[in-house]
Amino acid sequence: MLTWNDIVKFATDGNPDPDFEVRKSEDEWRKQLAPEQFHVTRQHGTERPFSSGMCELFEPGKYACVCCDALLFDAGEKFDSGTGWPSFTQPAKENAISYHGDNTMGMTRIETLCNRCEAHLGHVFPDGPAPGGLRYCINAVALKKVEEIDAVATFGGGCYWCTEAFFRSVKGVSAVRSGFSDGEAANPTYKEVCTGKTGYAEVIQINYDPKVVSYGELLRIHMGTHDPTTLNAQGADIGTQYRSIILYRSDQERQIAEDLLEEISDTFDSKIVTVVRNFNKFYPAPEEHDDYYNRNPNQGYCQAVISPKIAKFRRTFQYLLSPDK
């Protein structure tokens, strides 16, 4: 639980890193957002108090950033402050929000931003309810209520152009992003990762509905669609960035991964060299890499390498494919 001391420390000494960053130009945000959303989130505006029905909304669920969908607050932490702005006592996660000193309007306050996309949300004050004592005073237009929360899985199995294309057609999968994980220095570039010297692996990050497809089923697809026995290589792609890797987020996921590797070990002629590690951080690849296969189906690499792999994948995992993809 965060306390006022933690908040002051973040605002003074620096904020925790977000899971990943979303950066867009002012023009791009303007296109994406309604005028009032743009004014509040990108221009540090404030909505009129009591202007939103969200203040009186106490149904269960979560509140996400209207700009980038980052989860910011749980409805369980929402309370009626009487101020006319939706109020919360704690963020959804310690690194969901960033804190900055704000000396405008003749006051010294602490401004709250979405830590992922730097959307202005509102301010935080030390006069909230016990035990944390915090009051996050948030503009309703900066938030959107979300009922169902996707789970997230991160795997690496060689070139992410291939692995990403498989998962996009799986039922219950709502988003797949290519990127880098399990490396050392912050903010690696694609070029740096290509050298094989950064320690990063090319991975995909999958958002999925666990009620439709399980973590274990996604793992089965992952293990069935790359060669987990070739160390730091997939086919002609050679380098540590192509290592076979499973990045778990809980002990339960680690157990599922270890059990599956054990179960399938006999089906391979050579030893499985898949690395099973605790998820740390994910950096999305440059946007032009996203959905590379579907946007470039006639490119040589896609034709030669990905298309045959996809055909095999569709035969093997027919039962897990989404009928409309």
Ligand SMILES: [Zn+2]
């Ligand atoms: Zn955001």
